[in-house]
Amino acid sequence: MSRTQTRREKLAEKEEAILQAATKAFLLGGLKAARMAEIAKAAQVAEGTLYLYYRNKEALFEAVVARHWDDLRRGAQKVVRAETDPVLQLETLASYTLDRIMGDRKLFELTLYLAHAGEGLTAATDRLGYVRVFDGVIERGRSEGxxxxxxNPKLLRDLFFGTLDYAARSALARGEDAxxxxxxxxxxxxxxxxxxxRAEDRDPGVEERLERAVARLEAVAERYPAG
Known part of the structure; x- marks a missing residue:
């Protein structure tokens, strides 16, 4: 192992320790309450070293969110590759997404905070890789007939991710598992x-079919109110 490689590995290990410590700090107190000095201490690095990696707390926060979405993307790709049928791939991706939203709800909320705090472009870019996994499943299904x-791909994304997000929020609001x-x-x-x-449903346009689909979901939501 070369000296350069060893140095790179040590730098990567330090960065991973910083990101892990920062994730815990942000989840515990949010962006405002987290302190760089405390994050450095938890990561076992000097505070000055922390600033060599990230110029400020906001940059570190963005890195935590980006890491979260990258982890989601890799996990989604893995579960999708385990299936060959596009319908099963879509169902598997839905299950994986719901489980991760429920399990990492605070991280998802931090991501939304980033989007609403004037960093929408950064947050949207981070999410793009994950959304592309969904787009890939849809495209595969189309190419195979x-x-x-x-x-409309955008409407499909809204239906898929919006439903899962709402379902998770409703379950968490009730204090129960989805x-x-x-x-x-x-x-x-x-x-x-x-x-x-189906053949009998082919005449209505896509927009109307989407409206019908959303109506079905809303009917289910009314039977299981969030309150």
């Missing part, structure tokens, strides 16, 4: 109503 090519199987089943029914319209 499993999904219709007429649906009923994953019911949520995923309802979501897949709505998605496939758009992506695989």
């Amino acid at each position: 499993v999904f219709t090519a007429s649906a 009923a994953s199987s019911r949520i995923i089943e309802t979501l897949m029914t709505a998605m496939l109503a758009v992506l695989q319209p």
Whole structure:
């Protein structure tokens, strides 16, 4: 092992320790309450060393969020690759996404904070890699003739991710675990109503089918209110 390689590995180890410590600090107290000195202490590095990696607390916060989305992307790619059927890939991705939202809710909330604090472009760029996994599944289904090519990709993303986010928020507001199987089943029914319209449903336009799908989801939400 070369001296240069060893040095790079040590730098990478320090950065990983910093990001882990920063993640815990931000989850515990949010961006405002977290202190660089405390993060440096938890990471076992000098505060001056911390500033060599990140110019300020905001830059460190952005790095934590970017790391979160990169981890999500890699996990999503892994679960999708485990399936070959686009429908199963979509269902597997939905289950994975819901589980991660429920398990990492505070990190998702920190991401939303970043988006609303004037750093929307950064947050959107971080999310893009994850959304591309979803887009890849849809594109694969279209190329194989499993999904219709007429649906608007943006509307599909809104239906997919919006439903999962709302379901997780509702469950957390009630102080209970999300009923994953019911949520995923309802979501897949709505998605496939758009992506695989039955013969009797082919006449209405895509926009109308999306409206019907959303109406089904809202009906389910009314039966399980967040309050």
